[in-house]
Each structure stands twice: as structure tokens, then as C-alpha cells.
Amino acid sequence: MIKIIDVARSFNGLPVLQGVNLEAPAGKITVVIGKSGAGKSVLLKHVAGLLKPDRGRILIHGADITRARGRELQAIKKGFGVLFQGGALFDSLTVLENVAFPLREKTRLTEEEIFQRARQRLAQVNLPPETQDKYPDEISGGMKKRVALARALVQEPEILLFDEPVTGLDPPMMNTVFHLIAKTRQESGYTGLVVSHDIPAVFQIADYVAMLHQGRIIAFGTPQEVEQHPNPVVQNFLRGEIDFLET
Amino acid sequence: MFSLFRNFGRFSLSVTQETGRATLFLMEALGLAFVPPYRPRRLLREVYSIGCKSLLIIFLTAAFTGMVLALQGYYTLKRYGSESALGSAVALSLIRELGPVLTALMVSGRAGSAITAEIGIMRITEQLDALDTMAVNPLQYVVTPKLLAGLISVPLLTAIFNVVGILGGFAVGVLLLGVSAGAYFSGMVQSVVSLDINGGIVKSLVFGLTIMLVACYNGYFTGRGAEGVSSATTRTVVVSAVLVLAWDYVLTSFFM
Numbered sequence: 001m002i003k004i005i006d007v008a009r010s011f012n013g014l015p016v017l018q019g020v021n022l023e024a025p026a027g028k029i030t031v032v033i034g035k036s037g038a039g040k041s042v043l044l045k046h047v048a049g050l051l052k053p054d055r056g057r058i059l060i061h062g063a064d065i066t067r068a069r070g071r072e073l074q075a076i077k078k079g080f081g082v083l084f085q086g087g088a089l090f091d092s093l094t095v096l097e098n099v100a101f102p103l104r105e106k107t108r109l110t111e112e113e114i115f116q117r118a119r120q121r122l123a124q125v126n127l128p129p130e131t132q133d134k135y136p137d138e139i140s141g142g143m144k145k146r147v148a149l150a151r152a153l154v155q156e157p158e159i160l161l162f163d164e165p166v167t168g169l170d171p172p173m174m175n176t177v178f179h180l181i182a183k184t185r186q187e188s189g190y191t192g193l194v195v196s197h198d199i200p201a202v203f204q205i206a207d208y209v210a211m212l213h214q215g216r217i218i219a220f221g222t223p224q225e226v227e228q229h230p231n232p233v234v235q236n237f238l239r240g241e242i243d244f245l246e247t
Numbered sequence: 248m249f250s251l252f253r254n255f256g257r258f259s260l261s262v263t264q265e266t267g268r269a270t271l272f273l274m275e276a277l278g279l280a281f282v283p284p285y286r287p288r289r290l291l292r293e294v295y296s297i298g299c300k301s302l303l304i305i306f307l308t309a310a311f312t313g314m315v316l317a318l319q320g321y322y323t324l325k326r327y328g329s330e331s332a333l334g335s336a337v338a339l340s341l342i343r344e345l346g347p348v349l350t351a352l353m354v355s356g357r358a359g360s361a362i363t364a365e366i367g368i369m370r371i372t373e374q375l376d377a378l379d380t381m382a383v384n385p386l387q388y389v390v391t392p393k394l395l396a397g398l399i400s401v402p403l404l405t406a407i408f409n410v411v412g413i414l415g416g417f418a419v420g421v422l423l424l425g426v427s428a429g430a431y432f433s434g435m436v437q438s439v440v441s442l443d444i445n446g447g448i449v450k451s452l453v454f455g456l457t458i459m460l461v462a463c464y465n466g467y468f469t470g471r472g473a474e475g476v477s478s479a480t481t482r483t484v485v486v487s488a489v490l491v492l493a494w495d496y497v498l499t500s501f502f503m
Contacts, residue, residue: 049380074382077380077382081380082376085377087370088373105284
């Protein structure tokens with residue numbers, strides 16, 4: 001379970017997160033929605049331990065990642081998988097080597113076992129075998145996302161974080177990636193935290209939805225509850241109405 | 248007038264801050280060399296990339312430097328009837344000064360800029376963050392092998408530079424201008440002492456570490472986007488060249 005308690009963070013005096021409180025239940029997918037620039041990715045990077053908050057705590061199965069150092073921090077991170085917005089695949093490694101990378105670095109498996117597991121994960125995300133020896137710049141954006149998902153899954157993490165998993169993809173590929181996320185969650189049972197502004201497509205994988213606005217969570221509940229939320233900011237965002245302050 | 252002082256103060260503070268940050272970066276990255284997991288393959292790959300791939304440019308630079316030194320030296324020494332001292336003049340110039348400095352400048356231009364671009368692109372495409380989230384320390388995985396490879400490669404390249412430069416001087420001085428081969432080499436043996444060689448080695452170690460530190464640091468803390476990487480790459484070449492020359496003065500005064 002991920003518990004975010006009163007997390008605040010400013011950049012150059014500009015507040016981005018202003019006391020975020022959120023609980024992502026274990027074994028469920030929680031989707032954080034919000035406008036571009038609302039601080040969703042910043043929140044995710046705090047959960048991943050890449051940024052430290054000015055204030056507040058983030059508990060991962062009870063351990064505070066904001067205060068953890070050294071081996072404790074490494075142990076928390078070992079339970080993570082992160083799918084970055086651009087995939088963040090290592091461009092000097094092939095698709096198969098990218099997926100095998102975490103196993104090579106963090107396990108004592110033989111090369112044969114490592115590649116067998118990597119191939120299994122690539123098959124799980126429906127990636128054709130002929131792409132395995134290609135480099136990331138030789139495959140499409142949708143394939144990159146699938147390779148990144150396979151890499152995030154290969155260590156069988158308890159928690160998977162998704163930063164805009166379908167941004168920039170065409171609708172069929174968007175649905176494919178969402179289908180894969182739902183499928184892999186069912187198979188692996190991980191806790192998912194997804195950051196996205198792809199409304200309403202992202203609702204198909206969400207068990208819970210939270211809306212981040214002006215550095216705070218202003219709505220939380222099941223997709224149906226959030227769709228019925230009385231706050232006009234939530235309704236305007238869900239309906240995609242023009243924000244006159246930004247025009 | 249007031250703003251001049253203010254800007255100078257601001258600049259000084261920024262330089263001090265950056266120096267401190269870079270020193271901590273260096274100490275952490277070098278310290279991680281002693282912490283498992285050890286990655287000898289990555290180190291070898293970096294030695295190949297920084298060292299072996301710089302060989303051609305080092306050969307060319309060294310050969311022409313030795314040839315020019317011999318040409319200039321011959322006509323100067325001839326005025327005093329001391330052409331036989333050509334070998335020692337070429338060797339001392341190369342071993343003490345030109346070998347370490349020119350090798351360092353060539354490595355910083357070829358490998359330093361490439362390292363900044365490589366790490367910078369890893370930063371802006373979140374590859375460094377990806378390593379971090381996999382519980383792989385990006386500093387240990389990316390930076391430490393490059394620092395160690397710089398420490399290994401630059402002294403070796405300097406040694407090669409010196410030998411090729413001396414042979415270039417031989418080609419011009421002996422084969423072209425007619426200085427006696429015996430005089431060329433015996434003068435060298437008599438005048439070059441171990442302090443010269445040790446000084447050259449110490450210089451090349453310091454230069455190697457400096458170039459790699461500047462290159463890795465600028466890449467690791469690059470600005471946003473392609474423009475950020477581009478300016479970081481330029482900064483690497485300029486800063487490492489200035490630092491190499493500044494270090495050269497300090498170390499030369501130390502070894503004199």
C-alpha cells in the first residue's frame with residue numbers, strides 16, 4: 001500500500017504540491033488525474049524516491065521512502081517497477097537486453113534463466129519475437145511502452161508506477177497498453193499508481209481515481225464516484241471544458 | 248559600480264558552490280569504486296571507448312608535434328652549434344609539458360564531449376532515473392567507470408604520445424636534417440631524469456581525472472532538452488581545456 005501524507009514541494013519558490021494526502025490501496029490500480037502541469041509526474045517521482053519533499057511523508061508498506069537512506073532505500077526500491085513517460089529504455093541495449101537488465105543487475109540468475117524470463121515478459125506484453133534484437137530507436141512508440149512495461153514487470157514488483165503510460169499513442173495502441181496493464185495486474189497482482197490526463201480512457205483500468213488540482217487532491221473515489229463528484233472543477237475537467245483562465 | 252561588485256560577488260559565490268558540488272560528486276563517485284557490485288566489464292568498455300578510440304588522434308597529434316619540435320629546435324640549436332642536443336630538447340619538451348597537455352586536450356575534445364553528451368541524453372530521457380528506480384546507483388553504474396577509465400587511459404595515451412612524438416622528431420631531425428642518430432638518443436638518455444617522467448605521469452593522472460570529472464559532472468547535471476545537452480558539451484570542452492592548462496602551471500611549478 002502507498003500512503004502519501006501531507007506532501008508539499010516547491011521549485012524555485014513556486015509551490016507545485018501543497019499538502020497532498022492520498023492512499024493507494026494494495027492490489028488495486030489508483031489513477032491520479034489532473035491538468036498538464038498540475039504536478040502529477042512530480043508526485044509520482046516523489047513516490048519513486050527520485051525527489052524529496054519539502055514536507056510530508058510517503059509510506060510504502062509502512063516504510064517512509066522520504067527518509068530512507070542507503071540499504072533501506074535500496075530495499076524499498078527493489079519492490080518497485082516504474083514505467084516512464086518516454087519509456088526510458090537504455091538506447092545502447094537491445095529490447096531483450098533492456099528487459100534482462102534489472103535481472104542481470106539485481107539477481108544471481110544464470111544468463112540463460114535471465115533471457116528466458118525476459119522473453120516470457122516480452123511475450124506477456126504481446127511483443128513479437130523478431131523485435132527482441134532491435135534497439136529502442138528502431139521500434140515504434142507503442143512498442144517502446146510495451147518493452148518498458150515488460151522491463152518494469154520483470155522483477156515481479158509489488159508496486160508499479162506509471163507516468164503517462166499512453167501519452168502520444170494512437171487510440172488503438174492506447175487501448176492495447178491499457179488492456180496490457182489490466183491484464184498484467186490481474187496476473188501479477190501488483191499495486192498500481194498511474195498518472196494520466198487521458199480521460200476517460202484511463203478509467204477502464206482504474207479501481208480508484210484521485211484528482212490533483214492546485215497541488216492538492218480534490219476528489220478521490222471509484223471512477224463512478226469521481227464522475228458524480230459535485231466539485232465543478234472536477235466536472236469541468238472530466239467534460240474537457242475550456243479553461244478560460246488559460247486562454 | 249555597485250552592480251559590478253554585486254555581479255562579481257554573485258559569480259564568485261556561484262563558482263565556489265559549483266566547485267564544492269563537483270568535489271562532492273567526485274568523492275562520492277570515486278568512493279563507490281570500492282563498493283560492490285564491481286563492474287570490470289563496464290570499466291574495460293570505457294577504457295576502450297576513451298583510450299583505444301583516441302589512439303589515432305593521439306598518433307597524429309604526437310607525430311606532428313614531435314616533427315615541429317625537431318624542425319624548430321634544429322634551426323635554433325644550429326645557431327649555437329648544439330644540434331646534438333636536439334634529442335634531449337624534443338624529449339624534455341614532450342615528457343614534461345607537451346605530451347601530458349596535448350594528450351589531455353585531445354582526449355577532452357574527443358572523449359570528454361562525447362561523455363557529456365551521452366550522460367546528458369541519459370538524463371533528459373530519464374534513463375538515469377530508470378536506473379535509480381531499479382535500485383542501481385546511476386553514479387556507480389555510469390560515472391565511476393568513466394572516472395577510473397580516465398585515470399587509466401590518459402597516462403597510457405600520454406606515454407604513447409611521448410614515444411610517437413620522439414619518433415616524429417627523429418624522422419625530421421635525423422632522417423631529414425641529418426642529425427646523428429646516436430647523438431639524438433644519447434642526449435635524450437643523459438638529460439631525461441626520473442623526476443621528468445614522474446612529473447609527466449602525475450600530470451597525466453591529474454588531467455585524466457579532471458577531464459572525466461568535468462565531462463561527467465556537466466552531463467549528469469545537464470540543462471533541459473537538446474539545448475541543455477549542447478551547452479553542457481561546449482562547457483565541458485572549454486572548462487576542461489582551461490583547467491588542464493591551469494593545473495599544468497600549478498604542477499609544473501611544483502615539480503620544478
